Amino acid sequence: MTKAIRIHANGGPEVMRWEDVPTPEPGPGEALVHHEAVGLNYIDVYFRTGLYKSPLPLVPGQEGAGTVTALGEGVTGLAVGDRVAYAGPLGAYATERVIAADRLVKLPDGIAFQTAAAMMLQGMTAQYLLRRTYRVQPGDTILVYAAAGGVGLILCQWAKHLGATVIGVVSTEEKAALARAHGAAHVLVGKADIPAEVKRITGGAMVPVVYDSIGRDTFMASLDSLAPLGMMVSYGNASGPVGAVDISLLGAKGSLFLTRPSLATYTAKRRDLEATAADLFGVVQSGAVQIRVNQTFSLRDAAEAHRALEGRRTTGSTVLLP
Numbered sequence: 001m002t003k004a005i006r007i008h009a010n011g012g013p014e015v016m017r018w019e020d021v022p023t024p025e026p027g028p029g030e031a032l033v034h035h036e037a038v039g040l041n042y043i044d045v046y047f048r049t050g051l052y053k054s055p056l057p058l059v060p061g062q063e064g065a066g067t068v069t070a071l072g073e074g075v076t077g078l079a080v081g082d083r084v085a086y087a088g089p090l091g092a093y094a095t096e097r098v099i100a101a102d103r104l105v106k107l108p109d110g111i112a113f114q115t116a117a118a119m120m121l122q123g124m125t126a127q128y129l130l131r132r133t134y135r136v137q138p139g140d141t142i143l144v145y146a147a148a149g150g151v152g153l154i155l156c157q158w159a160k161h162l163g164a165t166v167i168g169v170v171s172t173e174e175k176a177a178l179a180r181a182h183g184a185a186h187v188l189v190g191k192a193d194i195p196a197e198v199k200r201i202t203g204g205a206m207v208p209v210v211y212d213s214i215g216r217d218t219f220m221a222s223l224d225s226l227a228p229l230g231m232m233v234s235y236g237n238a239s240g241p242v243g244a245v246d247i248s249l250l251g252a253k254g255s256l257f258l259t260r261p262s263l264a265t266y267t268a269k270r271r272d273l274e275a276t277a278a279d280l281f282g283v284v285q286s287g288a289v290q291i292r293v294n295q296t297f298s299l300r301d302a303a304e305a306h307r308a309l310e311g312r313r314t315t316g317s318t319v320l321l322p
């Protein structure tokens with residue numbers, strides 16, 4: 001038997017139950033991974049509440065790091081004992097899990113399991129947002145919401161490393177200090193009039209890209225912060241989904257571009273997964289980006305971790321320990 005958090009009905013954090021489940025066996029093309037650490041991500045909340053749909057019962061979680069303990073038929077390039085990590089398929093809130101072997105990435109020796117579990121999903125997201133969705137250039141000034149969060153702290157550091165000036169948005173002074181310490185040049189705290197602040201900071205030029213993970217509450221302020229031909233990247237719904245958008249708004253506000261990207265699309269091909277992970281490992285190993293594991297919880301206490309995340313009481317990344 002193995003232990004896993006299972007959800008039998010969507011709802012609040014209390015629907016997550018710590019249960020015995022049969023130890024899975026890897027089928028063809030699959031690997032069994034013994035987790036050393038599991039990543040906590042906001043998307044886990046969306047699957048728990050039912051905002052994102054999945055058949056029940058559900059083992060939540062889409063990120064982990066550990067050791068390969070068995071391989072199914074036909075797996076090449078991996079061996080029992082390899083240190084691996086992943087971001088992707090549901091089922092991570094478990095002491096061990098089966099996963100398609102082509103979703104696993106081997107961990108370089110210098111990257112610890114907890115760091116890996118903290119960064120695969122949030123760090124690869126930062127990579128595609130900054131390098132592919134909109135390719136940040138030296139000299140760009142960019143707007144980043146939840147700048148002290150998991151994705152946020154990585155975005156701040158990586159964007160600065162690329163030569164950009166980051167305007168971060170956070171809810172408290174403590175988070176502002178953290179965002180500044182990780183590369184944000186300007187930080188907007190609380191309910192500031194964001195477009196007016198962006199106008200002041202940029203001398204009226206506004207920004208070429210907004211990375212908005214908040215969704216409903218900030219969508220219009222984000223559009224109003226963009227320069228003509230700017231790119232609105234709506235990549236999360238921490239305040240609720242944006243819903244239907246009248247596209248004539250994009251014309252009226254300056255021929256804007258709007259995208260709703262997801263990591264799954266950007267890493268669907270194996271070669272993209274490898275390139276994205278390699279880029280991330282590079283900036284982490286060089287020290288340009290530091291992964292902040294600011295909270296750890298026992299995996300069995302995942303409900304407590306969800307309460308902290310939804311209550312905006314976490315900063316940086318959070319790891320669940322089996």
Ligand code: NDP
Nearest residue numbers: 041042146149150151170171213236237238239262263312
């Ligand atoms: P965070 O650590 O950023 O936590 C969420 C943060 O959002 C909070 O700390 C809070 O920061 C801010 N926030 C603003 N409004 C609310 C609200 N009403 N309720 C709760 N939080 C709020 O989480 P992650 O780093 O895990 O994820 C960040 C976002 O990125 C999420 O929206 C997630 O869905 C998205 N994401 C999208 C991906 C994609 O590919 N599309 C991949 C990975 C993540 P503050 O208090 O400073 O406002």
